[in-house]
Amino acid sequence: MIAKTFFGFEEILANELRALGAQDVEQGVRMVSFKGDKGFMYKANIALRTALKILKPVKRFKAYNDKSLYNGIQSVDWSEYINVNDTFVVDVTLSSDHFNHSQFVALKSKDAIVDQFRDKFGKRPDIDKNYPDLRINVHIHDDQCSVALDTSGASLHHRGYRTATNIAPINEVLAAGMLLLSGWNGDGDFLDPMCGSGTILAEAAMIACNIPANINRKEFAFEKWHDWDNDLFDTIVESLLKKTREFHYTIKGYDKAPSAVMKAKDNIRNANLDEYVTISQENFFETQKQSKGPLHMVFNPPYGERLDIHLERFYRELGDTLKQGYPNTNAWFITANLEALKYVGLKPSRKIKLFNGKLEARLVKYEMYEGSKRTKFQNRD
Missing domain, CATH: 3.30.2130.30 (VC0802-like)
Incomplete structure (x- = not known):
């Protein structure tokens, strides 16, 4: 296959x-x-x-x-x-x-x-x-x-939980792949500071709890085949659900738009993940890290393709917020505007080439240390 x-x-x-x-x-x-x-x-x-x-x-x-x-x-x-x-x-x-x-x-x-x-x-x-x-x-x-x-029918990014979307929502498979590339496995607190309709949050929660990605999907193409075996399918689903695990940390999402917060909450509820995910209306640039331990952050900021924003100011504020308010954080985000990365004012420790639709993009990682990076490695010695 x-x-x-x-x-x-x-x-x-x-x-x-x-x-x-x-x-x-x-x-x-x-x-x-x-x-x-x-x-x-x-x-x-x-x-x-x-x-x-x-x-x-x-x-x-x-x-x-x-x-x-x-x-x-x-x-x-x-x-x-x-x-x-x-x-x-x-x-x-x-x-x-x-x-x-x-x-x-x-x-x-x-x-x-x-x-x-x-x-x-x-x-x-x-x-x-x-x-x-x-x-x-x-x-x-x-x-x-x-x-x-x-065997699938409609693309498998159609998970079945997302009924409300914002402008240019991120594809569910792209979101899951970004999370897995970032090393997210549920062993800590998670934040999507620009969560939009909540796709990254939903995928992060399913990874953390080992919930099958397409458990909410309505149908697959193979269900119409002559050799469709409903009992076997039910057995497979049951065996996968037995492998889910408990999650003992927090998954949070912020968005400054009330409409986005409402849509994200609806989608998280549709996915039966609301016991794991908290969403609130916040402007990320006015926030500080809430969790005491390490924080894992994955998000999809605007590229300028979707929203009318001043890119230089936006990405400079993004970098300043990470630097000043989010110590002990691994921050990952995707952008198709490679020029805008210059304004973040931080050096990424990883750059991974991906595509968001037809747009060539980079998934970048910024490691925000407690204190300075030099202090971090001096303490390690």
Whole structure:
């Protein structure tokens, strides 16, 4: 099987898969391949935090023109997966000199499938782009065509808890990946000082308590398949929920906009995480650290793409607030405005290249010590 992900998350997704029990895990670019049975396919969809899709390959062949594509698609016995009264849709990704338009590939693949059914049964299944019984993924790279069944359906970032959003909310998979890259594991206090609609807070709480990422999701594509096993699915869910753990620290979120605070509270409640997360209306630049021990901070400040702000002043205030009010804190944030980082006035100890949508971004880490950095290392000696 193949788990699709964002650029920069391949290693943490591979680690997630190994921790779940996947076999033969291999990293690629924006994907990780692995082996597992039907039960593991269910488990991967429910539990993986950094996967966008789980694909089940069914055929691989060479496709260099429309005839070889058509014949390759027809070489699959599609009656194993759908019948004439079912619906399907074909999604296409292309990186090939042989084919220029994904819509043409989708249409040719659809023709191959419906012609097979007409020849066998005199009838054909219909196309349904929104709620198909089977979602088929066709990927062509150079002359290699891979055909797979989409086990997930809608992207796995659709967790099911977020009903209210603000301007350009952060993707749930991106939020979870940032948290895992930052080393967040629930062993301390957590703060998102610009929480927006609460996505990072929700993902942080689920990681801290080892709650499966997609436990609130309404449906997966495999639930419409002919071999759907409801009892096995329930067993998998039950086994995952038995592995949740207690959390003994605090997870807090701030936002200065009352509307954002209200939306974040709604989403946290939808995710059944309100016993772990506290959200309040605060201007981060007017706050100081509340917790006595180490603090872990991950947030998504405005880039200038989303809000009308004075970037130089904003990022300078961000750096001043961290420096003056948040000792003993590991502060991580993502920005697509690399110029703005100059104004923070602090040197990041880590910079990780990521993408927020189509925007190239950096996940940066600032280590705020108790006293000066020099004192920190003198005390260690």
